[in-house]
Amino acid sequence: MSAHSPLPSHELAIRVRALQVGFGTRLVLNNLELDVRRGEVLGFVGGSGTGKSVLARTILGLVQKRAGRVEVFGEDLDQLSKEGHRAMERRWGVLFQHGALFSGLTVLQNVQVPMREYLSLSPILMDELARLKIALVGLKPEAADKYPSELSGGMIKRAALARALALDPELVFLDEPTSGLDPISAAEFDELIKTLQQTLGLTVFMVTHDLDSLYSVCDRVAALADGKVIATGTIEQMLAAEHPWLRTYFHGTRASRLTLARAQSTGA
Numbered sequence: 001m002s003a004h005s006p007l008p009s010h011e012l013a014i015r016v017r018a019l020q021v022g023f024g025t026r027l028v029l030n031n032l033e034l035d036v037r038r039g040e041v042l043g044f045v046g047g048s049g050t051g052k053s054v055l056a057r058t059i060l061g062l063v064q065k066r067a068g069r070v071e072v073f074g075e076d077l078d079q080l081s082k083e084g085h086r087a088m089e090r091r092w093g094v095l096f097q098h099g100a101l102f103s104g105l106t107v108l109q110n111v112q113v114p115m116r117e118y119l120s121l122s123p124i125l126m127d128e129l130a131r132l133k134i135a136l137v138g139l140k141p142e143a144a145d146k147y148p149s150e151l152s153g154g155m156i157k158r159a160a161l162a163r164a165l166a167l168d169p170e171l172v173f174l175d176e177p178t179s180g181l182d183p184i185s186a187a188e189f190d191e192l193i194k195t196l197q198q199t200l201g202l203t204v205f206m207v208t209h210d211l212d213s214l215y216s217v218c219d220r221v222a223a224l225a226d227g228k229v230i231a232t233g234t235i236e237q238m239l240a241a242e243h244p245w246l247r248t249y250f251h252g253t254r255a256s257r258l259t260l261a262r263a264q265s266t267g268a
């Protein structure tokens, strides 16, 4: 269960090496290494405030790194021209942890935000495309004209996912997408992610604390502690790992025994 696999770059959606990111005197990520394979859903876990969101934002180019190398689809992001980076931004979509939706815009208008920024389409075509995305995430057509305040938590997450999918990305970053949802809505959202992975061939980098999500949607799990990815592997490998942090995380009192029992009995 190594922190990264020896897969060639072209089989990886994300490849991070010797990454250092800090704020002031504090180093948050310290020589972090990570591989995300094309087509997989990678669940990214770690204690609160350990740098999960910072890692996602660094890969996206929203946080500056101090050292290291970040490749997406085999391209070193530091080597890309401005146009090259913009082209890359069209290949990924993001569902931020706190930036769910613009409250002053309808769902349709929210989904069109990336379209307006990156594509030059007629209003009619943009409406059609946005409605397709809204259907894709399982929202009813009438949700398009609603404002976020009129939606349930689960519907807001779906709408935010529709926005993340606006540009037909190959890679999606989801930062705690099911946090705050009731278990049924969370399970439905998980199912949607799995379906999108299978039908669209999406690669998904998903920060989550939801053990159910780790079992039901994630192909592999990576764990962050002390600024590093301390382990990467299947959920079974994580459950069997000796590392004290992993043992506490996956077998601690807050890790539902029911969930564990179910995973072990179904081999999920």
Ligand SMILES: Nc1ncnc2c1ncn2[C@@H]1O[C@H](COP(=O)(O)OP(=O)(O)O)[C@@H](O)[C@H]1O
Binding pocket: 023, 028, 046, 047, 048, 049, 050, 051, 052, 053, 054, 055
């Ligand atoms: N822009 C920033 N400026 C200063 N500190 C930050 C900034 N963004 C994140 N941090 C700090 O980095 C650490 C990791 O944050 P974060 O990645 O959000 O944690 P989490 O693993 O919970 O997502 C936290 O201590 C946070 O306060």
Ligand SMILES: [Mg+2]
Binding pocket: 052, 053, 054, 097, 175
């Ligand atoms: Mg976070």
